Amino acid sequence: MNISKRAKVIQPSITLGITAKANELKARGIDVVSFGAGEPDFDTPEFIKNVAIEDLNKGVTKYTAERGTPDLLKAVCETLERDYGLTYDTSQVMVSVGGKHSLFNTFFCMVNDGDGVIIPSPYWVSYPEQVRACGGVAVIAACPPESGFKMTPELLRSKITPRTVALVLNSPSNPTGSVYTKDELLAIGRVLEENPHVNLITDDLYQKLVYAPAEFHSLPAMMPSLLPRTIIINGWSKAFSMTGWRLGWAAGPKDFMKACANLQGQSTSNVTTFTQRAAAVALRDNQSFMKPWLEKFNARRKMIVDGLNAIDGIRCPEPLGAFYAFPDVSGCFGKKVNGREIKDSMTFAEIMLEEAKVAVVPGAAFGENRCARLSYATKDETIAKGLQRLAEALRK
Numbered sequence: 001m002n003i004s005k006r007a008k009v010i011q012p013s014i015t016l017g018i019t020a021k022a023n024e025l026k027a028r029g030i031d032v033v034s035f036g037a038g039e040p041d042f043d044t045p046e047f048i049k050n051v052a053i054e055d056l057n058k059g060v061t062k063y064t065a066e067r068g069t070p071d072l073l074k075a076v077c078e079t080l081e082r083d084y085g086l087t088y089d090t091s092q093v094m095v096s097v098g099g100k101h102s103l104f105n106t107f108f109c110m111v112n113d114g115d116g117v118i119i120p121s122p123y124w125v126s127y128p129e130q131v132r133a134c135g136g137v138a139v140i141a142a143c144p145p146e147s148g149f150k151m152t153p154e155l156l157r158s159k160i161t162p163r164t165v166a167l168v169l170n171s172p173s174n175p176t177g178s179v180y181t182k183d184e185l186l187a188i189g190r191v192l193e194e195n196p197h198v199n200l201i202t203d204d205l206y207q208k209l210v211y212a213p214a215e216f217h218s219l220p221a222m223m224p225s226l227l228p229r230t231i232i233i234n235g236w237s238k239a240f241s242m243t244g245w246r247l248g249w250a251a252g253p254k255d256f257m258k259a260c261a262n263l264q265g266q267s268t269s270n271v272t273t274f275t276q277r278a279a280a281v282a283l284r285d286n287q288s289f290m291k292p293w294l295e296k297f298n299a300r301r302k303m304i305v306d307g308l309n310a311i312d313g314i315r316c317p318e319p320l321g322a323f324y325a326f327p328d329v330s331g332c333f334g335k336k337v338n339g340r341e342i343k344d345s346m347t348f349a350e351i352m353l354e355e356a357k358v359a360v361v362p363g364a365a366f367g368e369n370r371c372a373r374l375s376y377a378t379k380d381e382t383i384a385k386g387l388q389r390l391a392e393a394l395r396k
């Protein structure tokens with residue numbers, strides 16, 4: 001069967017091989033410690049689930065407007081007001097099947113063939129693939145561990161060409177957990193001000209997962225001159241532990257969001273109807289349930305960073321947000337574990353899985369071959385066991 005050029009450029013996820021292998025070992029009854037999860041290990045709060053159950057039972061099961069119900073869109077606008085201090089109209093927002101879908105709609109409606117989208121690396125795996133699927137060029141800007149994995153004004157300037165259509169910013173970051181300061185963002189914003197043809201896409205999925213004294217800052221909120229060319233992406237997955245609900249939102253200029261709504265109206269249509277009131281209730285809640293979650297994540301963060309730094313050959317910077325540690329494991333390259341040499345992040349992950357029964361995600365999946373990603377959205381005991389196994393294997 002013929003496969004389109006557009007489909008052919010999309011790469012399978014590097015992480016799939018490791019995940020498949022981990023699952024295979026688990027199926028054979030082998031106790032594998034997994035640091036792979038990209039989702040909180042908490043259940044969705046009861047009060048949110050109950051609204052969806054109630055609506056399902058009431059028969060709220062028909063189509064809605066493609067962007068979402070007017071009330072849900074209003075709740076997104078209230079969130080923009082409360083969490084960003086930004087005033088948006090419901091004609092400027094849309095709810096889609098996850099932040100991932102909001103991003104895809106954005107790239108599809110923004111990128112013409114051959115346009116460049118600047119993606120700071122390490123990056124979340126789907127950005128380059130989505131850009132390429134939309135006919136664009138993923139312009140990777142390497143932000144090494146030494147730079148705190150962050151884009152600088154100089155690096156950004158060096159990557160901008162007349163064909164650049166957008167910059168993607170993700171703070172807190174998946175996979176690095178790095179969080180941009182106010183000044184760092186403003187410096188990037190000034191480069192964007194000098195280059196009015198470059199749009200800004202801010203992926204704020206981890207906005208609520210920041211560890212004091214670090215704080216979340218929104219560049220467009222601090223620099224409103226950028227708003228006419230900014231798309232803000234956010235959602236429910238990480239903050240509300242609602243990954244499986246598949247809900248995300250985007251906010252941007254009215255004409256752009258209309259184009260996104262046309263696309264969504266002709267592709268997926270609305271998100272699941274009986275999730276929409278529950279999603280609005282989640283946004284409007286005082287969200288006090290997040291505090292204990294954050295405290296738990298914070299304790300685990302300290303545990304994993306300290307544990308990793310105690311292992312010879314691993315150097316783990318302190319992540320300030322999200323729930324990932326992204327240690328530099330290149331100090332282990334050249335080491336042999338049971339006769340097998342660690343050469344790069346892929347072999348590190350393979351050998352740790354097979355020899356230590358610990359699943360980590362190779363940094364190569366995120367564009368940084370010296371590192372590995374460990375999610376600490378898992379039980380304390382699991383973290384302790386995994387760290388012990390890694391230390392033991394690397395001591396051999």
Ligand SMILES: Cc1ncc(COP(=O)(O)O)c(C=O)c1O
Pocket residue numbers: 038097098099100101124170173174203205235236237243246247248
């Ligand atoms: C940085 C980042 N952006 C977007 C997403 C998409 O999340 P979802 O589609 O579940 O809302 C993820 C999920 O892992 C992510 O890590």
